[in-house]
Each structure stands twice: as C-alpha cells, then as structure tokens.
Amino acid sequence: MYHHVKKLMYTVRVDEPDPAFGNMLLEQFGGANGELAAAMQYSIQGLNCEDPDRKDLLMDIGTEELSHLEVVGSLARLHLKPTKFDREKAEADPLIAIAGGGGVNLFNSQGNPWTADYLKITGELDVDLRSNIAAEARAKIVYERLINFCDDAGTKDALQFLMTREITHMKAFAAALESMKKPAFSIGKIAPTPGLVNQFFNDSTGSVFLMSSGERNPPLTCIIRATVNHDIMTAFKIMIQAAIA
Numbered sequence: 001m002y003h004h005v006k007k008l009m010y011t012v013r014v015d016e017p018d019p020a021f022g023n024m025l026l027e028q029f030g031g032a033n034g035e036l037a038a039a040m041q042y043s044i045q046g047l048n049c050e051d052p053d054r055k056d057l058l059m060d061i062g063t064e065e066l067s068h069l070e071v072v073g074s075l076a077r078l079h080l081k082p083t084k085f086d087r088e089k090a091e092a093d094p095l096i097a098i099a100g101g102g103g104v105n106l107f108n109s110q111g112n113p114w115t116a117d118y119l120k121i122t123g124e125l126d127v128d129l130r131s132n133i134a135a136e137a138r139a140k141i142v143y144e145r146l147i148n149f150c151d152d153a154g155t156k157d158a159l160q161f162l163m164t165r166e167i168t169h170m171k172a173f174a175a176a177l178e179s180m181k182k183p184a185f186s187i188g189k190i191a192p193t194p195g196l197v198n199q200f201f202n203d204s205t206g207s208v209f210l211m212s213s214g215e216r217n218p219p220l221t222c223i224i225r226a227t228v229n230h231d232i233m234t235a236f237k238i239m240i241q242a243a244i245a
Helices: 019-025 035-048 052-084 087-092 094-099 125-148 153-179 232-244
Strands: none
Touching (some): 052 153
C-alpha cells in the first residue's frame, strides 16, 4: 500500500528559475535513466521476487525512487514556471509552455515520451540486480552533469542529495547480489561450453594503431588468443599489460 506524505523527501529551493535548465531536469523525470524508470523497474522486480528479504529491498528502493520523482518534478516545475506567463520563455519550448501549460510531463529533455521499453526486468534476480547497479551508475552520471550545468545554489543542493542516494542504492544492490554467493559469471542454469567460454579472439587488423596525436601504439596481438590456460580475469590483465607496453 502506498501512502503519500505531504512533505518532500528533500526540500527544494529555486532562487533563479531557468526554463532551459528545467527542460534538462526532465531527463531525470521522464528519461531513460530517470526516477520514474527506476521506480517502476525496481517495484516490478520486487513484485516478481520470491525472496522475502530481497523483495523488501527492491520495493523499498522502488518506493524511494517515487519520492525522488517528486523532488525532481518539483524542481523542474519551479524552473519552468516562467513559461506560464513570459511569451519569450514560452516560445523557446512550446511543448512545455503550450501543450503542458508550463509544467512537467512524462517526457525526457528532448520531448520524447516515457516508455516502458526503458525497464530492464528479466525475472532472474541476480541479473536484475546487476541491471539495477548499472542503472544507478547511469543516473549518478546524469545528476553529475546536471550539477555541472546548474547555477542555482538551492537546485544544486537538491541534485547533490539525489546523486548521493544513487550511490547508496548501488551499495544496497551490490550487497544483495554478493549475499547470493553466486560465482560472478554464473548466469542462469545452463552451463557454458567448456573451453569455448575461455576462448578469446584478436579481431583487430593492421600493424599499428594511430593515436589522435599521431603517436603509434603497438597492436594488442599478444592477447585474446584462443586459450584454455587463462581465465577471463587473467586474459584482461594480459590485455592491459600489452596496452601499456
């Protein structure tokens, strides 16, 4: 059961409304890495989850994401408010000013409508947890970019709060995944083909790789060769060593 408390999870303050920045904020309202997508993804995963503890985690974080949606929506609305009465501001974005009355709607910053295609739900708990960790990482980066383009102190404070909570959620999902004690590359129930799973290929051609500065870098010819003697982590170490040699 959901219960709406008439108080924002983080109180927002906007001293200088900026409609252009308000439009940027819509990326975290109705965008692919936004709060609605996160809330729906985690909540639906939670509904599908048969593990009581991890179900509780997914539902709790999904619910918090709805609170974040409320914070982002409140911020965006305050920044977009001038489009309600300022002709010049309204002309800059008719979709928001005319079709939306100067308020928020389920669009991203480009005016594309929200879609359930954003959601990553497989029904495999460990796979979904990995998707969630990646989703939180992407959202963190979006908030970081918004902070970098923001001049309003109150808005920055709220964005800093939201960005920080993304890391909190990453930690929670990572802990839940680790507690399952599944090997890192054990996905599903059917085992991969032995030998083939540790076979790597050098799919590059040419004798040198030209860097943007014109500097020549030796090709990685000594790595990713068919082998059953190295596991994947060892192969990656060989790649790195070859790259810096």
